[in-house]
Amino acid sequence: MSKFKYHIMTVTIIALIILAGCGNENEAESSDVSKEMDYTITGLEPGAGQTETNEIAIETYDNLEGWTQDLSSTGAMLSALDEAIKAEKPIIITAWSPHYMFAKWDIKYLEDPEGVYGEEEDVITIVREGLQKDAPEAYEILDRITFELEDVENALLDAQELEMDEVADKWVEENKDTIANWTEGLDEVSGESFELVTTPWDDALFSGNVAKKVLTDFGYDVELTPVDPAVLFEAIATGESDASLSPWVSQTHGELYEQYEGEFEDLGPNLTGAKIGLAVPSYMEIDSLTDLKPKK
Incomplete structure (x- = not known):
């Protein structure tokens, strides 16, 4: 084998190892985030329409197996969001637009590829x-x-x-x-x-x-x-x-x-x-409901 081909193979193998490591690291980060949130959606009042939709999402997405909702009130949910953002901790909340939460805090909707929350x-x-x-x-x-x-x-x-x-x-x-x-x-x-x-x-x-x-x-x-x-x-x-x-x-x-x-x-x-859906602070490095991990 020529030195040039050997060099190319070496570079390729190193690149694949790095990519694999990044993939494992991202997966670990996603798993850690889910665990840090205790596999819990911070939600609204029991019986609210979106509370029921969240339950449908938990049933629909296999990766949300074992997840639950922490139910209390809209005010309590927003207080929890405020506290989490001040501490830069992960949190996932029940969201809808228009609402002042998007004017007060830098948050983003998680993508919903299964369409549980419907279109805009x-x-x-x-x-x-x-x-x-x-x-x-x-x-x-x-x-x-x-x-x-x-x-x-x-x-x-x-x-x-x-x-x-x-x-x-x-x-x-x-x-x-x-x-x-x-x-x-x-x-x-x-x-x-x-x-x-x-x-x-x-x-x-x-x-x-x-x-x-x-x-x-x-x-x-x-x-x-x-x-x-x-x-x-x-x-x-x-x-x-x-x-x-x-x-x-x-x-x-x-x-x-x-x-x-x-x-x-x-x-x-x-x-x-x-629209309605689930949202997280923008500093969280997840973009979709499918990025969350099931409770083991």
């Missing part, structure tokens, strides 16, 4: 039938209203210190150009009543309060009422309420959407990128 969703604006004829200015404003995910999450962080109507007022004041685009070319009204309904979720309360502020400044007498999602769809379908910016489709409120489809008008998304 849209938050849509729906209005009662006949609204375009009865209140064309409000209809047009609502049709133009859209939000960026990051803006909503930053606003929800502000809501930890302020009331939601104050957060909406602040956002409208800081986004005058956006509001001008929503109302451009429309004539103000004078005291016409308008009924908005919203789910009681924070992101929906924010968008609902922004819409209320904009419509009120435009001359409408606006009432904003938080209700259960089923009541919301029924109120729009029957004409009892005029509009909502709250529904998540096509999964979260998909059944209600289908149940009342044809009895309301869908103006399309006011927010894209809504």
Whole structure:
């Protein structure tokens, strides 16, 4: 064998040994991280929708065998996240967007190749039938209203210190150009009543309060009422309420959407990128649920 061929073979063998070592090291790191987290997902309240979805994930992924959830409350989960990040320790939490957790901490979703948590969703604006004829200015404003995910999450962080109507007022004041685009070319009204309904979720309360502020400044007498999602769809379908910016489709409120489809008008998304899943601090060197290890 020539010295050149011998040299090439030696280099190749060394490279393979290094790669194998890196692979074993990464696998060991992943195993250690899972063990350090005690094979536990820091979760929400018992009975919450995502709590049940987490159980499905544990059953679906073979590498999550032996994993459990630590259930208490959203506040307790976020406190645990804060403590873990301050200490740069590993933690895996139940997450959803939009939520202020993504504005306050540097965290990332873990990939979900089995699709347990579903695809990203849209938050849509729906209005009662006949609204375009009865209140064309409000209809047009609502049709133009859209939000960026990051803006909503930053606003929800502000809501930890302020009331939601104050957060909406602040956002409208800081986004005058956006509001001008929503109302451009429309004539103000004078005291016409308008009924908005919203789910009681924070992101929906924010968008609902922004819409209320904009419509009120435009001359409408606006009432904003938080209700259960089923009541919301029924109120729009029957004409009892005029509009909502709250529904998540096509999964979260998909059944209600289908149940009342044809009895309301869908103006399309006011927010894209809504989702649920499991998240970890960005400093953790794992990217997928499949990077976790089963409990031995």
